[in-house]
Amino acid sequence: DTKYREYQTLYEQANEWSNMESVIIGIDLGGTNLRIGAVTPDNRMLAPRVMKSSIVADAKNPIGKICEIITGYIEQNQLENVEAISIGVPSSVENDKETVICTTNIRNRAGEVVFSHTNMAKDVREHFQIPVFINNDVNNIMLYDIAANQLEEKKVVVGIYIGTGVGASVVIDGKPLEGKNGAELDIGHMPYFQGEVECSCGKKGCCECYASGWRLQEIRKKYYPDTDIKDMFTQHKDERPLKEFIQACANIYAVMATIFNPDTMIVGGGVPEMKDFPKEEFEREVNKNTGTDVMYYGFDYLYSREFVGKGVIGAAVFARRKLRPI
Numbered sequence: 001d002t003k004y005r006e007y008q009t010l011y012e013q014a015n016e017w018s019n020m021e022s023v024i025i026g027i028d029l030g031g032t033n034l035r036i037g038a039v040t041p042d043n044r045m046l047a048p049r050v051m052k053s054s055i056v057a058d059a060k061n062p063i064g065k066i067c068e069i070i071t072g073y074i075e076q077n078q079l080e081n082v083e084a085i086s087i088g089v090p091s092s093v094e095n096d097k098e099t100v101i102c103t104t105n106i107r108n109r110a111g112e113v114v115f116s117h118t119n120m121a122k123d124v125r126e127h128f129q130i131p132v133f134i135n136n137d138v139n140n141i142m143l144y145d146i147a148a149n150q151l152e153e154k155k156v157v158v159g160i161y162i163g164t165g166v167g168a169s170v171v172i173d174g175k176p177l178e179g180k181n182g183a184e185l186d187i188g189h190m191p192y193f194q195g196e197v198e199c200s201c202g203k204k205g206c207c208e209c210y211a212s213g214w215r216l217q218e219i220r221k222k223y224y225p226d227t228d229i230k231d232m233f234t235q236h237k238d239e240r241p242l243k244e245f246i247q248a249c250a251n252i253y254a255v256m257a258t259i260f261n262p263d264t265m266i267v268g269g270g271v272p273e274m275k276d277f278p279k280e281e282f283e284r285e286v287n288k289n290t291g292t293d294v295m296y297y298g299f300d301y302l303y304s305r306e307f308v309g310k311g312v313i314g315a316a317v318f319a320r321r322k323l324r325p326i
Contacts, residue, residue, distance in 0.1 A: 023079060024319050025070060027087040028137055028311025029053060031105035031164030032213075036073055037309055038082075039316035043147070045309040047077045057106050057114050066120075067127045084130055086319035087120065088137035088311050090165060094182040097133050097322065098122060101183055104201045105165045133319045138167030139176055140314030145266050145304050146171060147317065154263040158256050160187070161269035161304070162249055164213045170260060187252060188212070211248040213270055219245060233276040246278060250285035257299060258291035268304025279303070 023038040023046070030053060037048040051069075059065035070085060091103040098121035106114045125132040142159040151157050157171045166188035170177040177184060188208040195205020209215060220229055223241050236242045249271065257265060265286075271277070283301060304310070 022081045022083045024083050024316040025073070025079075025085045026140075026312035026315035026319075027066075027070075027085070028140070028315060029056065029066075029087055029089050029106070030137060030311070031090050034069070035308060035312050036069065037312040038073075038077060038079060039313055041320075043313050043317065045313050047073075048308055048312065049073060050308065053106060057108050062114050063118075063120060063123045067124055070124070070128070082128075082130060084133065084319045084323060085124060085128060086133045086135070086140075086315035087124075088135055088140040088315045088318075089115065089120070090137050090167065091115065092183040092186055093134050093136050095178055096182075097135060100134060101181075102201075104189075107200075131319070131323065133315075133322050135315065135318050136167065136169070137311055139169045140318050141268065141304070141310045142169040142171060142176070142266065142314070143317045143321075144310045144314035145268065145302070149302055151264055151302075156260055156262040157264050157266065158260050158262040159266035159268060159304075160253055160256060161266075162212060162252075162271040163269040165208045166212055166252060167269070168256060170256075187256070190252075190255075192248075192251075207248075207252055211245065211252055215248075216245060216271060230275060233274055233278060237276060237278045237281075243281075246282050247285050250282050251289055253286045254289035257286065258294050261294050261297070262299045264300045264302050266302050266304055272303065273306045 021040055023040055026037055026039050028035040032053055033050055034053045034056060035048065035050050037045040039045050056062050056065050074082065089100050089103055090105050092101040093099065094101060099117065099119045100115040101117060102113055103115045104113060108114055121132040121134050138161050141161060145159060146152060146157060152174060155173060159169045161167045168185045168187045170185060189199065189201050189203065189206045191205045192207060192210060195209060197209035198204055199206035199209050216232060217229060219241050220227060220232055224236055227235055253265060287295060
């Protein structure tokens, strides 16, 4: 299939690649999958691997397990010139770009959050003796999407990615928006008015309770247990549960569009990238609920394309920016 051919091409490129070329190891540690790859200075991803994030979540020493995975990857691919390691996590990250604030979507078998106010970079750096950077995974994916779509000159770019949870990133005049501590744009846990559904973060009524991959799974289990998750929009997009789900997703984008008056809204994540996602209905709902003044000027929609290496390459781009700031 297409993904297999994509992987095969990347592996063939890796076999032809000289170890004299420096690389950055990029890791995209998501709520479901961990992706790792070596990224060259011209942003080619070589020798990608994908595994379940639960391998890290369920380990007795999660950071030790990450080091073990990286070590195995380096040895398997005979890497000799690794410049840095860069890890994207589904969480806010303090402005030191080392400390994970709280990965609510990565939990162990006991249901405990794996990384909470944890300096993840310190132990990895001490193990490998090279620079290590931690960043919010959506910020990394945004860096990839902006570069891949030549959006560097846009004044305001807003990206919202609905996957297992909901993540957002905002780039203004080429610089990612940062809050006082790094906890900005945690919109997955922005409450819906009078929402009562309990969220994994401990609050009630968060956006992720109504617009996320795990919410889509709940809808499937309740209404369409015989439908594969990948076929949900193909078979049921015109039915009330899916229409309400699309409205909930659109509401998040409308709020962000109203706040930031963007040039471009990037729509991404596993949910919008699903087969037969109803883009026209989604955009209609976003436009309907966005503030009148913003809609007077409008904005462009850009749909992030499914690609296994987005977070991996974005992590490497982030590391290079930190190593060689402009």
